[in-house]
Amino acid sequence: MKVLVIEDDREAAAYVVKGLSESGYVVDHAAEGRDGLFMAVSGGYDALIVDRMLPGMDGLALIASLRAAEIRTPVLILSALGAVDDRVKGLRAGGDDYLVKPFAFAELLARLEALLRRGAGGQAVTRLEVGDLEMDLLARTVRRASREVELLPREFRLLEFLMRRAGQVVTRTMLLENVWDYHFDPQTNVIDVHVSRLRQKIDKGFERPLLHTVRGAGYRLAAE
């Protein structure tokens, strides 16, 4: 997987480039907006990580130019501006996800992976399967090993989000943003409690757990 990081702050860029390289990505770096745009257009990247404030060309303008040129490479925006409308502006300009600085590297990695997988899929699905866990999106039912699992509506959405990203790390912030549409961090870690409840319902009484906690990052749903 080839990723382009467009970031002017040298230290922040080195941090992202090093982390991604160690996670097995091929990483290129541009320190300036116009160079970044040129590389993004010609380089055949699988994903772009773009800082919002760049010399030469503003990050949002860069993304808008890419989209105008019909280049659909997934873009993750990095920004120090964290208010809800900053996020909305970033997504409107054509960004696919928005991460506020400073961030944990695990968060960046999880979001990048989510973007890369999303690019691969595409067709509408009506059934999701992870191991012996099955979800019927039309009937809105869940079964594990043919046994029906009763879920509340929010638990269903939580599980659906995890199942669509089976095998990937999903962070608490991603869950809060996507399942609840909240962009603030609650002081108590409410997400952990919700996940442990869900775990009770789908893993209790089974030998092999499906919902795993990834230390320092979040959760992963996988049949291993």
Added chain:
Amino acid sequence: MPRLLHTNAFRLAALYFALFATSVLALLVFIYLSTANFVETQTEATLDAESRGLAEQYQERGLAGLIEIIQDRSAAGHGDDALYLITDPMLHRLAGNLSQWPRATQIRPGWIRFPVELQRHGASAAEDALGSVFVLPGGYRLLVGRDLSDASAFRSRILQTLAWSALATLALGVAGGLFITRNMLRRVEAVNRTSARIIHGDLSQRVPLSGSGDEFDQLAANLNAMLDQIERLMLGMRQVTDNIAHDLRTPLARLRARLEVTLFEKPDAARYAEALNETIAEADRLLQTFNALLSIAEAEAGSRREAWAIVDLAEIARTVAELYEPVADEKGLALAVETDATLPVRGDRHLLSQALANLLDNALKYTPSGKVTLTARAADDIVRIEVIDTGPGVPADRREAVFDRFVRLEGSRSTPGNGLGLSLVRAVARLHAGACWLEDNAPGLRAVLTVPMVKGESVPRLAESRSAA
């Protein structure tokens, strides 16, 4: 003084003076013309009446009778300035106090002007006179006249009086204009001086009031009120900065100390990893505090209202309660939710959600056992949200203080938290033109949040949250 010429006040005064002077002069000219002519018109009317009277006498009593009357009237003492002359057709004098027919200029038919020598106070003087000429049947000519010395004396006296009063008026005008201008300038100057002192850093300065309650005083009072508000804000800001400095410095110092202590120890990879992980956790807590401060500042600044919409506070309350329900459950607390069906308010869904989350978070955190109730109900035009717990409550004298930034009650220090939760709730309430306060629930605490309700508008049905896909 040169400064004076460049001021608006001076220009205004000059313009005003020019207008004033023009109208005063026009008025005086009008007075002069009407009074001066009045005397001449009067004289003419008298002469006309007299000569007609004499003509009638002639018709009744004949030439001899007329001559007799003329001689009688010409006698000294009858009238100082009356002039008479009657002549035969050859202009030979028959009677009257003029020695001969004067060399006259005709001003219009029947009227002449002529010079006359008059004996006045023992001296003779040449005067101008006005006369009416009447040709009697038989060619006899009758001249009745008045010397105009009184009229011209009157005219020049009027002219003099008017000139003096014009001068006096204009002088008073100039003086008044200057006085008003300087007075205005002095007061503007007072505002300028105060502003200059404030610019140089002395925010305690205020514009002096004259006590007259006029526009200048109102302006000064408004300026002073504005300065008061700015000073209050600056004071608040300084307090916040001090608090931030204190509350961020403490964990930063701890973080730094931990790193340094680790360096003192014998190099050990496992110990290093542990220290680094602790440091990252500490940095995350710092960031959380920082983000909370930013959210409060943003809500207090009241910007970003373009993102506002009509939202259903009942639905927001139910969703937040649903988020916290497992937390309550895990702690063995009952969480009850009672809301009206819909409670439309105009506002920011994210901020309102966060405010409710903070209230619930507090209630769940500080209630060891019992029940937490969230109610959201319409009361008149207001949505009233209450979060009621059965915990230890807050002492009455601390119920306002806990809304200040970084204020935490003694005994709550061991619980995680940054002392910013309620500050944000209040900032969000105020941003939405509402309020937030604490009440005694005996036992426990009741936190009340009010937001004005939107009437007559339905809440657009929004998808509960963004699609998970």
